Amino acid sequence: MSIKSKIKQLKVLVTVMEENGLSELNMGGYHLKRGNTEAVNTIPRPRVNEVSIKKAVSEHEKEDLEKITSPMVGIVYLRSKPDQPSFVSTGQNVKKGQTVCLVEAMKTFNEIKASRDGKIVKILVKDGSMIEFGTPLFSIK
Numbered sequence: 001m002s003i004k005s006k007i008k009q010l011k012v013l014v015t016v017m018e019e020n021g022l023s024e025l026n027m028g029g030y031h032l033k034r035g036n037t038e039a040v041n042t043i044p045r046p047r048v049n050e051v052s053i054k055k056a057v058s059e060h061e062k063e064d065l066e067k068i069t070s071p072m073v074g075i076v077y078l079r080s081k082p083d084q085p086s087f088v089s090t091g092q093n094v095k096k097g098q099t100v101c102l103v104e105a106m107k108t109f110n111e112i113k114a115s116r117d118g119k120i121v122k123i124l125v126k127d128g129s130m131i132e133f134g135t136p137l138f139s140i141k
Helices: 003-019 050-064
Strands: 024-027 030-033 066-069 074-077 099-105 108-113 118-123 136-140
Touching: 003 024, 003 030, 074 108, 099 136
Parallel strands: none
Antiparallel strands: 024 030, 066 136, 074 099, 099 108, 118 136
């Protein structure tokens, strides 16, 4: 996970803390504690549902995702030959310009390349399936 992503996650968690009046939060490997509180609060605050915090973080993570889409109509191939491994797999880091799949259009195989450096989060198509222009092929973060 990049430093940018970690900072964004921390900002979301700090916002959740502020919106819910929390002075301390343990979640996802982070332990956040607000300092310089003005007064001690003796009235118990309602507990924040951890599910709502996770939802806020996961919604923010979705904003980080970018889709690699098909520039043409054709058949998508996730490997160069049936007996070869896939170009990429879920969780794999890719570099900008790296081939992630092939699209066959009019008997011509066209390489589809990663639009940026990142990590393949999800493969959105099946090998050998027919795709349209603009079909999302991969989610990359």
